Amino acid sequence: NTKYRPFPAFPVAERSWPSKTITQAPIWMSTDLRDGNQALFEPMNAERKLRMFETLVQIGVKEIEVAFPSASQTDFDFVRKLIEEDRIPQDVTIEVLTQAREHLIRRTVESLIGARRAIVHVYNATARPWREQVFGMSLVEVKQLAVEAVSLIKTLTEAHPETEWILQYSPETFSQTEPEFALEVCNAVIATWNPTPSKKLIINLPATVEAATPNVYADQVEFMHRKLDRRDCVVLSVHPHNDRGTAVAAAELGVLAGADRVEGCLFGNGERTGNVDLVTLALNLYTQGVDPGLDFSDINAVARTVEDCTQLPIHPRHPYVGDLVFTAFSGSHQDAIKKGLAARRDGDSWDVPYLPIDPADVGRSYESVIRVNSQSGKGGIAYLLEAHYGLVMPRRLQVEFSGVVQKHTDATGAEVSADELWRLFGQEYLDAQQPIRLH
Ligand code: KIV
Numbered sequence: 001n002t003k004y005r006p007f008p009a010f011p012v013a014e015r016s017w018p019s020k021t022i023t024q025a026p027i028w029m030s031t032d033l034r035d036g037n038q039a040l041f042e043p044m045n046a047e048r049k050l051r052m053f054e055t056l057v058q059i060g061v062k063e064i065e066v067a068f069p070s071a072s073q074t075d076f077d078f079v080r081k082l083i084e085e086d087r088i089p090q091d092v093t094i095e096v097l098t099q100a101r102e103h104l105i106r107r108t109v110e111s112l113i114g115a116r117r118a119i120v121h122v123y124n125a126t127a128r129p130w131r132e133q134v135f136g137m138s139l140v141e142v143k144q145l146a147v148e149a150v151s152l153i154k155t156l157t158e159a160h161p162e163t164e165w166i167l168q169y170s171p172e173t174f175s176q177t178e179p180e181f182a183l184e185v186c187n188a189v190i191a192t193w194n195p196t197p198s199k200k201l202i203i204n205l206p207a208t209v210e211a212a213t214p215n216v217y218a219d220q221v222e223f224m225h226r227k228l229d230r231r232d233c234v235v236l237s238v239h240p241h242n243d244r245g246t247a248v249a250a251a252e253l254g255v256l257a258g259a260d261r262v263e264g265c266l267f268g269n270g271e272r273t274g275n276v277d278l279v280t281l282a283l284n285l286y287t288q289g290v291d292p293g294l295d296f297s298d299i300n301a302v303a304r305t306v307e308d309c310t311q312l313p314i315h316p317r318h319p320y321v322g323d324l325v326f327t328a329f330s331g332s333h334q335d336a337i338k339k340g341l342a343a344r345r346d347g348d349s350w351d352v353p354y355l356p357i358d359p360a361d362v363g364r365s366y367e368s369v370i371r372v373n374s375q376s377g378k379g380g381i382a383y384l385l386e387a388h389y390g391l392v393m394p395r396r397l398q399v400e401f402s403g404v405v406q407k408h409t410d411a412t413g414a415e416v417s418a419d420e421l422w423r424l425f426g427q428e429y430l431d432a433q434q435p436i437r438l439h
């Protein structure tokens, strides 16, 4: 459903290394309306939640965690609204989160009655600090909690066969859990739910707190991928948080290690340092010639909606979307970009220097690429005047005029717009030449 043209920046076939690359997009699950929402100063109201939901649908996300219905009335009502107002497209599955506690599970299943298809996402923490300090539970009790929760969900959902029910189980704090114990709990859950290859169960592996380098997480994911019982009946999912700033790498390595699915948020919203950023992941795939299956061809519109719904600004250097990420101020970069753009022919794959992606592919313009300040050279100035005013400057003129601009920017310390350049060209440069031209 993506509008992008094929974009083999570095065609995989031309590489002799590495031995393994991601060749297919994972299943994407957005938790913007749950993990993202629970991390906001002010959680989204129904109107904002709906706008975010519709944006996610438009982008092409097919699995959306919409709420934590037992945690708040707003969330419960939002799930009811989606179902009762028939706002969920046929090919989209909603998901809701619950703790592994009886009354919360009952309330959660109640919120979903009448849905066409729904994922019930149940979790309990499995790592030692949580077992011992938070819950005071033994290994056996922690496993039992998961099994009893799944068993109750099975009974409650079987009473509503009009809905296609999917179970998701998360051993919360997975990445800090002894791998053998996480495996034991997940295998017990699989045995209890009894999935089939056509009715799969989702096992989700959270790095609830990112506590190690991403290769360690990937090793943990690979361990589960290789050892889980009935792997053909399981969708293996990763849920990286970004405490060490490496969630994107953790997700990518997790997929290379065998995960089928990635949970995250747009622009990396989420608890503390955020969930993994789905936009960066998707566009990283795109730059490798892999169709992400998500449409960011108007990334500014998506960013505006997300900023409005979350009330959080996106950093100007955020990959692919920040205001400055397709901008070059330095003279040598501007010169290289200008030459690269001029050399392009229709149908060429993207290989313009210093730009990892064609800004137009995400709805950004070339004009914003080149901006002029005191570090810019003649190339950028010439580019802006040609792009905005059709003025083609011969090389000597570029050199002379760039001196005028340099003086101006040294004095002001500020960026110069194309309009300001045009004014400078007329008033400061041409006027100064007049006595010479009169001779
Ligand atoms: O980070 C986490 O562990 C979670 C779980 C509830 C899946 O968000």
Ligand code: ZN
Pocket (backbone or CB within 6 Å): 035, 206, 208, 239, 241, 271, 275
């Ligand atoms: Zn999380």
